[in-house]
Amino acid sequence: MYVAFDQLPPEARVWIYQASRQLSAQEIVGVLPSLARFAEEWTSHGRSLHASAQFLHQQFLIVGLDEGVAGASGCSIDASVRFVAQLEQHLGAELLEKSRLAFLHEGAVTLLKRSELKAAVAAGTIGPETFYFDNTLATKAQLDSNWPRPAAETWLARYFGQEEKSHLPA
Known part of the structure; x- marks a missing residue:
């Protein structure tokens, strides 16, 4: 229904x-x-x-x-x-392929291959406050409140020398 x-x-x-x-x-x-x-x-x-x-x-x-x-x-x-x-x-677009990461950069969705992530962080293109679309969320509540969210608050925190700051409801 x-x-x-x-x-x-x-x-x-x-x-x-x-x-x-x-x-x-x-x-x-x-x-x-x-x-x-x-x-x-x-x-x-x-x-x-x-x-x-x-x-x-x-x-x-x-x-x-x-x-x-x-x-x-x-x-x-x-x-x-x-x-x-x-x-x-x-x-005519892939929807099931999962190897690219999505960020909100200057108001637009930007896709990066995982292999490009370290270089993007080193160049400052992706920073701790860059919004990341974590597509592994499981509930509508998480989608509504934590998607996208700053990269430093996700599993990407390690790329910025930070601990992950989980704000997901228990």
Whole structure:
């Protein structure tokens, strides 16, 4: 069952898929019906899931699921990954590839290969206060309050000689 993303509860589970490039507004508008249809039809063991999907920053597909109603099974998670793979084909952009890191730099999302991170920190392009999109967040509450957040408050803290300052709710 489709639920508006902002109507999902804070404890709703989220999956974040990062596009390999910024998507145009036209591309996003073009896939909105597919996102709604997927959320409406997504099931787990024959039970309708209360789910939603949206794009943020023209770069990230967020799939949300209210597990208080029904949780995702392995088969339903596989179905969501197949759906994302179909979106990749339609958009001509990778969504399942996870090797790039995303930062908010001067108001725009910037992608870096992991191998480029040390050089970017050394050059001052990425600093402790540069906002980082941690796509491993698990809940809507974390997404709403800690995404993006300063790099020094994430696992990237070690690149700045700092301890990670976790502000995630327990």
